Amino acid sequence: MELWGDHSDVESDSEWVRKVSANGVSMKTTEVEAKLDQGNIQEAEASLREGLSLNFEEARSLLGKLEYQRGNVEGALRVFEGIDLQAAIQRLQPSLAEKPSSRRGRFRTESVHAVSQHAASLVLEAIYLKAKSLQKLGRVSEAAHECKSVLDAVEKIFYQGILDVQVDNKLQEIVTQAVELLPDLWKQAGFYHEAIAAYRRALLSQWNLDNDCCARIQKGYAVLLLYGGVEAGPPSLAVQIDGSYVPKNNLEEAILLLMILMRKFILGKTQWDPSVMDHLTFALSVCSQTPVLAKQLEEIMPGVYHRVDRWNSLALCYSGAGQNKAALNLLRKSLHKHERPDDIIALLLAAKICSEDSHLAAEGVGYARRAINLAQGIDEHLKGVGLRTLGLCLGKQTKVSSSDFERSHLQSEALTSLEGAIPLEPNNTDLIFELGVQYAEHRNLTAALRCAKQFIDETGGSILKGWRFLALVLSAQQRFSEAEVVTDAALDETAKWDQGPLLRLKAKLKFSQSLHMDAIETYRYLLALVQAQRKSFGPPRIQAVDDKVNEFEIWHGLAKLYSSLSHWKDAEICLGKARELKQYSVEALHTEGVIFEGRGQFQEAFAAYNNALLLEPCHVPCKILISALLSKRGLKALPVARSLLSDALRIDPTNRMAWYYLGMVHKDDGRKADAADCFQAASMLEESDPIESFDSIL
C-alpha cells in the first residue's frame, strides 16, 4: 500500500528523523519505532510515558499516530484498539447540570476549558485515525462507524454546534476532516442511504467548515444525488424554515446545491471547478431546463470560458428550449470570420435553425455548405448531416424564391442534396421522411409514396407525422378511400388525446369524397374530444401543445363544410363560433367572403376578401377569389384580375384554381392559346393536390 509515496524519497534520506513532543519535552522516535517493529506495544508505550510524562491514553494515542504516519496502518489499528475510546468520550461529556439554561446563551467557553479541549482533540484524533486506518485496510463500513462516532462525540461535547472562537485549530481540523470523510466512507461501502444522511448532517449542522471543504461536500452530495440511484426524499421538517425552498426530490436538491456552488465561484469564495458546470449541464438539460442553464452560463465571469465556447453553449441552451432566434444570433457571433468560423457543430446547428424559416433559408444554405466542406477527417461522418441540412434549407428557400426558374432550380438542388445524404446516413428515418416531403412538394408522388411507406415501416408506425404524410400523399393522388384506410389505421395506433390532427384529416377526406354527413359527424366527434381535453387538462396546460387541433379549426372547418353545401345559416353559426375564438383570422374572413358570395352579396364578399388580404398580403385563395369576382365585372377589371392571379401563382405555382381563373381571364380577353395553356396546367395540377399542404407536417 503506497500511502507515503510522496515521501518515499525523503524517507530514504538519512536526515529524516521523527520526533514526538509533549509537555515541553521532545524525543526522537527511533527507539520507540524499533520497539514497535518488534511488535512490543507495551514497551513502546512505556518509553513514551516515561520520556514525555504522558498518561496511558495520551501515550497510546501518540503511538497510534506514529504508526499511522509510518504507514503501518495495521499496527496503528492494534494500538487504537487497545484504548477504550468510548469510555474516554463518556468522560468528556458535560454533565447535565453544566448545560446553560437559555438555549441561545453564550457558549460556555469557560466550561469546555482549554484542558478538556485538549483531551477531546486527543481522543477524537485517535478515533479519527482509527477510522482512517480501517479505511486503508478496506474495512470501509467499520471505518464509517468509527468516523460517525467522532461526529456523535463532537455533537455531545459541543451540543450547540461549533463556532469559530470556541475550538482550537487542531480540534477544528479533526472535526472538519471527519465531517468530510464520513459520507465518503458510507458511499464507498455502498450504504447510500447512510451516505445521504451523513451529507445532510454535514451540510445542515454547524461544523464551522471552511468554504473549500463545504464546497467539496456539496459537490460530492450533488453527485450522489444525481447518479447514485437512491432517492433521498425531502430533508426532515426540523431543518425547514418557513418561506424557504425545500427540495423535494434528488434532482431539485442536486440542482440547488450545484447552483449554490456556482454562486460561490462567482463570488470568489471557492476555486473554479469546471466539473460543477458539467454536472449542472447534465441535470438541467435532462429535465429540459436549458433556459435556466443559459442563465447560469451568463452569470459566469468573463475569462472562465472562452467567449466562443460560451456562445455556442448558450446557443444550444436556447435552441433546446425552442428559442431559435436567440440561438441563431449567438451562432452568428461565434461563426464570424474573426471568431471560430470552422466549428462544424455550430454550423450545423445554425443551418438547422435556418432551415425552419423560409426567410433564413438562404443564410442556412451558406452554413450548410461550410459544414460540408469541413466534414473531413474525424468529422467526415458529419458530411451526410451537412447535406441533409443543405437540402432542407434549399427546400425552404423555394418558398420565397422570386422566379419560377429559381424555384425549380432550388427544388432540384434540394432533392440532389437529400438524395446525396441517403447513402451517408443509412437507416436515418428522419432523412427518408424529409426526402419524401421534398418529393411531394416536387409533385413526384410515386417517390413520395415510397418514402412515406418506408418511413412507416422503419419506425414501426411510431411517428404520427408518418401516417399523416402517407394519407396526404394518397389524397394528392386522389386515392381518398385508401387515404381514409391509412387514417383509420393511424387512429388505431394513436391514443385518444393525440387523435386530433388525424380526425381533422379524416373529416376533410370524407368531405373530398362528398360524404358530407360523415364529415360533419367526424367534426362533431373531434369537437367533443377537444372540449373534453380542455376540461381535463385545464387552461394552463403542462402537456405539450404541439400538433394539437384547436377548437377554432373545427368550427371553421364546419363553416366551410356547410357553406359548400349552401347551408348558409349553419355556416354562419359555425363561423360565428369560430370568430369568438379568434377574432382576426384570414381563414375566417375567407370563408365569410365565400358565404356572402354564395348569398349573392358580392360587395360584402369583396370587402371580406380585401380584409383578409390586409391581414395577410400573401393569402393566395383570397387573391384568386377577388380576381374571380373582378373578372365577372367585365373587361375593364380583367388586367387587375390578371395581375392578382400572376401574383398568386408566383407565391403558389401549383395552385390549380389560380391557373384555372387565369385561363378564364385570358379567354375573356380573347387570348385563346394562353387560356388553353393555363387550363392545361390547371387540369394537370388537379391530379396532385394534397388535402392539407405538405409543409404543414414538416
Next chain:
Amino acid sequence: MFDHSEPTTPSSTSTPTSEHAPSISLDSLSKTKSAVESLSSILSSFPSNLSFSISSSNLNPAFSLLHDPQVASQVSSLLREPNSGAGDNNLCRWLYDTFQSGDPNLQLVVLRFLPIIVGIYLSRVALRKPLAGFEAILLALYAHETTSRAGQPITMNVPNLSLPSVYHEAKAPINNSTELNLAVISPSLEPHGTVRSTRRARIVGVALELYHSKIYHMPVGSKIDFCDFCVVWAGQDNNDDDRDLNKESESNGRKEGRIQLPWELLQPVLRILGHCLMGNTKNKELFDAAWAACNSLYARSMHDINPKALLATGSLLKLGKKAMEPSEDLDPTEIRKSNVLVI
C-alpha cells in the same frame, strides 16, 4: 486506492439483503418458491444451489435469483432468440407472471432483464416479428408505474437562489414575484391496454423510468446490457476505434438496430446512463460500457442536431474523461504529515 467494486450486494437500511435480511413473509417466500420452480422448468439447466436454497437456509431467495450469474446468462440468451418475444413464449409468460405477483423482490428480478427486453423489442419493431410477449411485460410495468403515480406527472420546482433554502441564505424577496419555475420531468400517464405504435416510445420510456428508480438494486450485468444497447440504438460509429462494438449488431451489419430516439425515450436513457457512468466510476467494466454508450449517443445527437441531447451527452463525456484521468488532488481527509508529532 481501494479495489472497491460495485456493491453487488446492495446494502442499505431499506433494502433486505442476503446478509441481514429481515423476516421475509411466508407469502413472499411461497411466491418466490413457485417463481423459481416455474423458471427451472423453462431453463435448460437450473443452478442446483438455487433450487436447493429455497428449502434451506437462504433467507432471501429472490435476492439470490436476482444476482445469480447462471440464471442471468441463460435468461439473456433465451431473450435474444429469434422468436423470443412471441405471445406464447414461456419465458415472457414467466416474466409477466413474476412481475404481476406483486412481490417487490421478484419484481426486481424482472426489471433486471428490462434492458435486454427493451433492447431486443425496439430493434425488432421494424422487422414485423411477433412481439406480444414483450409488449405484455412492458405494459405490466407501465401499468404498475401508472398506478403508483396515480397517473400524475412528475414535476420539479427549479431552484431559484433568490429564495432562501435549507442550504443557503438569501434576502427574502420584496414581493412574491419570484415564482418557482415548474418543470415537468415525466408527463401524466394515461392507461394503455395495448401498445399503440405512436405510444410505444412513451410506454418503454416509462418502463425505463421504473428501472431507473430501482437501479441501485440492479446487478452490474444488467446495466452493462443497457449500455451495450444504447450503442446499438444510436446506430452511430464514433471516432473511438478502441471500442468493441456489440457483437450481435456487428454480425448483422453495422448500423442494424438504429431506432428513433424521441425525448420521451432519450430522457430516461440519459438518466440511466448518467448513473452507469458516474454512479460508481470504480467499476471499470461498467464504466467502459457506459463510456462507449455516451460516445455513441453523442455522435447520434450530432447527427440529429439535437441541442438538449448534445448538452447532456457532451457534459457526461467531459465528466467521464475527468474520471478517467488520475486524480492529482490531495486527499483532504488525510492528516498533515510532519516529522514532529505533537499531542
